[in-house]
Amino acid sequence: MPEILIADDHPLFRDALSRAAAQALPAVDLFQADSVPALLALVESHANADLLLLDLQMPGARGFSALAHLRGHYPQLPVIIVSAHEEADVARRALAHGAAGYVPKSMAGENIVEAIHAVLDGEVWLPSQLSGGSAELRGNEAMLAGRIAELTPHQFRVLGMVADGLLNKQIAYELGVSEATIKAHMTAIMRKLGCNNRTQVALAASQLTLDPGNVIAVDE
Template sequence: MVRDGLRSIFDDAFPDCTILEADSLEAALRVLDEAGDVDLVLLDLNIPDVSHLSGLQAVRDKFPATPVVMVSGVTDRNVVRDALAAGAAGFVPKSLKRAAIVDALQQVLSGEIYMPDLPGDESAAAEEDLIRARIDTLTPQQRVVLGHLVAGRLNKQIAYELDVSMTTVKAHVSAILQKMNVFSRTQAVIMAGKIGFRG
């Protein structure tokens, strides 16, 4: 029933998209493997054959460049935060109205992280805490490189500024994207901008 509802939302809001479906984690991983490039994965928190966030972890491990949005009837703020901390690009409660779901998916597709407003939760503050926690996992050199990305510098400019090879810069950028759980430089810069990070 939930899949039918989500499919109709996609048909209306994203009429040109191709929708792939699976009824278990095993089937989902197989479908993703066969599909190649996928723009977005919607993963039910309680999909069969997973417990808690193991499904998210499995998809992130195998397809680290694909944004995963968790869908759930559960709106416990700890579950939401755990999912986002584990690398989900968004968390969409099944209770959201259609327009809000479309807005959430558009935010994720444009490189944002979507966090729902939860009762008694300051979602903007919670998102900033999440971003800070991710940036705190960076090494000092990675923080410097992120600062250069925020300043809009290209890899070759960063290599020149830091007197390191392009290969080293690329390795730092890859590590930054992985630790911040984002899929592009642009997303990393958007996230860093939300907390005023300058390096």
């Protein structure tokens, strides 16, 4: 039986996506996550899922970082972004980061059904008002996305918490591990992202936000 994963932090919209998925595939197993940490655990336990419906704005990630991480670890998993953002630029960046479709949350359920059918058939789906133009990434964005894809799931969780301003001691408490373990993760994160300190790590995480004004340079 096909498996579809649904990741959104709003219960009502998870329900709406579930209904659309069930309409697209009457015989389907649906699995939900309400945060990026929950999503990472879900994808790990359902690595052969047929499709992921992913909200860009969820606790534990910023902008396209979760998409970049998942595409690096699960390139076989098609991802449809379902977002409140309706800008064509955001949709094209999502495709450039490896999404197979982009659905604004304002669209009707039948549009989500159409997108699911198209992506499962191997196509790329965009609503007509967002189509056209090239799917390109700015500056160092592609390079940083590649580096984020190299992070382990644990390192990616730590990165999200650093971006949220948490200290090592707070992260250790939240994850139930020692502060020494977090320091080891931070060392690996800085090496993989090409950063020299914690501030650079937090700034690098902001490069994949949806606001182009937040994009900063990362050392080559």
